[in-house]
Amino acid sequence: MAEMKRLLPEEDIVYFGDTGRVPYGGRSKETIIKYAREDIAFLRTFDLKAVVIACGTVSTTAMDVLVEEHTIPVLGVVAPSAHAAARATRNGRIGLIGTQASIRSGMYERSIALEHPTATVLKRACPLFVPLVESGRIHPGDIVIETVVSEYLQPMKDAGVDTLVLGCTHYPLLEEVIADFMGPNVTLINSGAEGAAAVAALLQRENALACRATPGACRYFVSDRVEDFTQIASLFLRQDVTETVTQIDITNAAALL
Amino acid sequence: MAEMKRLLPEEDIVYFGDTGRVPYGGRSKETIIKYAREDIAFLRTFDLKAVVIACGTVSTTAMDVLVEEHTIPVLGVVAPSAHAAARATRNGRIGLIGTQASIRSGMYERSIALEHPTATVLKRACPLFVPLVESGRIHPGDIVIETVVSEYLQPMKDAGVDTLVLGCTHYPLLEEVIADFMGPNVTLINSGAEGAAAVAALLQRENALACRATPGACRYFVSDRVEDFTQIASLFLRQDVTETVTQIDITNAAALL
Numbered sequence: 001m002a003e004m005k006r007l008l009p010e011e012d013i014v015y016f017g018d019t020g021r022v023p024y025g026g027r028s029k030e031t032i033i034k035y036a037r038e039d040i041a042f043l044r045t046f047d048l049k050a051v052v053i054a055c056g057t058v059s060t061t062a063m064d065v066l067v068e069e070h071t072i073p074v075l076g077v078v079a080p081s082a083h084a085a086a087r088a089t090r091n092g093r094i095g096l097i098g099t100q101a102s103i104r105s106g107m108y109e110r111s112i113a114l115e116h117p118t119a120t121v122l123k124r125a126c127p128l129f130v131p132l133v134e135s136g137r138i139h140p141g142d143i144v145i146e147t148v149v150s151e152y153l154q155p156m157k158d159a160g161v162d163t164l165v166l167g168c169t170h171y172p173l174l175e176e177v178i179a180d181f182m183g184p185n186v187t188l189i190n191s192g193a194e195g196a197a198a199v200a201a202l203l204q205r206e207n208a209l210a211c212r213a214t215p216g217a218c219r220y221f222v223s224d225r226v227e228d229f230t231q232i233a234s235l236f237l238r239q240d241v242t243e244t245v246t247q248i249d250i251t252n253a254a255a256l257l
Numbered sequence: 258m259a260e261m262k263r264l265l266p267e268e269d270i271v272y273f274g275d276t277g278r279v280p281y282g283g284r285s286k287e288t289i290i291k292y293a294r295e296d297i298a299f300l301r302t303f304d305l306k307a308v309v310i311a312c313g314t315v316s317t318t319a320m321d322v323l324v325e326e327h328t329i330p331v332l333g334v335v336a337p338s339a340h341a342a343a344r345a346t347r348n349g350r351i352g353l354i355g356t357q358a359s360i361r362s363g364m365y366e367r368s369i370a371l372e373h374p375t376a377t378v379l380k381r382a383c384p385l386f387v388p389l390v391e392s393g394r395i396h397p398g399d400i401v402i403e404t405v406v407s408e409y410l411q412p413m414k415d416a417g418v419d420t421l422v423l424g425c426t427h428y429p430l431l432e433e434v435i436a437d438f439m440g441p442n443v444t445l446i447n448s449g450a451e452g453a454a455a456v457a458a459l460l461q462r463e464n465a466l467a468c469r470a471t472p473g474a475c476r477y478f479v480s481d482r483v484e485d486f487t488q489i490a491s492l493f494l495r496q497d498v499t500e501t502v503t504q505i506d507i508t509n510a511a512a513l514l
Contacts, residue, residue, distance in 0.1 A: 225284075
């Protein structure tokens with residue numbers, strides 16, 4: 001969302017955050033697909049140019065199904081990040097971190113292999129990163145996040161990866177701690193930024209960019225209490241949410257369709 | 258569940274774990290009540306003597322509503338733990354840790370005040386404990402769990418509490434680390450064990466105990482993939498789940514009623 005607003009300030013954006021059912025990363029494929037279908041069904045009640053899956057877990061685990069079920073473009077973060085990683089690596093050794101579901105899916109490796117067939121992908125699920133980020137433990141010098149980062153990433157560092165895909169949209173908040181640990185020769189790929197750039201490229205290609213001199217409107221919807229969302233949202237957006245946020249019942253929203 | 262099986266081995270138990278929507282601890286009161294209603298509606302499709310809320314968050318946040326909506330006894334972990342804490346304290350200073358929702362509810366303090374009106378309750382939400390326990394970081398010597406325990410509990414130690422309520426049913430897995438930090442003069446109250454003892458007392462009082470020479474049957478239901486549950490369940494039950502586990506659709510299970 002932060003990257004979309006930065007790259008495409010004139011677009012209207014409808015945001016849905018499934019705060020009543022997150023985190024998705026430890027759930028099964030079947031449950032992730034079920035929830036993602038309901039989420040998109042709600043978004044489709046608006047008139048949209050495209051749907052952006054700004055979540056690594058849904059992008060790796062449910063994209064095939066979602067793309068097939070919709071006639072408008074459905075974009076995720078995997079293909080753009082895989083493309084960026086394949087271009088960035090010099091030694092062909094790419095690290096990949098994500099949620100348990102994302103790592104289990106194998107989707108990133110398949111996507112990287114399409115662009116760089118000889119690349120080796122070293123992967124690791126990092127289930128503690130999401131709760132640590134949401135607790136605000138993102139700063140260098142914090143022994144807790146530094147210990148966990150070191151445990152998860154030491155094997156990749158030892159294997160000499162020169163590129164590391166941050167395959168979950170929470171992880172860019174750990175960019176400083178991860179960069180400090182991996183060192184200056186490792187390129188970090190921000191899946192949120194790559195995903196947003198792909199959306200901008202698509203709209204440009206399709207001649208569908210909003211053209212006006214004023215900023216677009218953002219509407220926010222969540223499935224749990226609005227107050228809890230606005231607190232955490234400012235951490236991710238790096239600015240306060242000043243627009244109205246509305247709570248919806250995501251199960252019934254989907255049932256209406 | 259572990260404590261129930263230990264205290265009441267002859268009872269048949271129907272277990273439901275809402276694995277597709279956990280953790281509840283960071284959600285709003287409204288969402289917790291909605292989910293808990295659906296969970297109990299599913300359990301009520303069986304012929305039950307009582308419903309046991311083996312979850313600190315639901316016990317603190319939804320009990321009033323749930324008790325009122327059902328004609329069979331609905332028992333939680335708050336009243337039994339409050340009773341145990343009020344009896345255990347010598348200096349009247351009681352510590353309380355739980356999820357964000359549990360701490361926000363104020364339910365433990367009200368319950369303790371009924372039994373020990375002059376007691377002071379120092380409380381603290383510990384949102385990282387559940388993900389750390391579920392990642393298996395429960396052992397003394399682990400710098401991550403020890404740092405987090407020390408941050409959350411130092412103010413209570415400084416204040417001289419002599420009793421600490423582990424107000425979430427995940428926390429007894431941290432008993433060793435917490436006991437090491439708090440020292441031998443602090444009594445830890447295990448809300449799961451206290452809750453199970455209250456169920457046993459109720460069944461005895463009502464003359465409703467199962468009387469037979471063979472162990473009762475346990476049936477397990479979950480709302481996400483069975484395989485992921487059986488892995489984590491053995492950590493909590495301290496034994497493998499050998500019975501059949503069945504996945505259900507909790508939203509539709511409730512809609513049927």
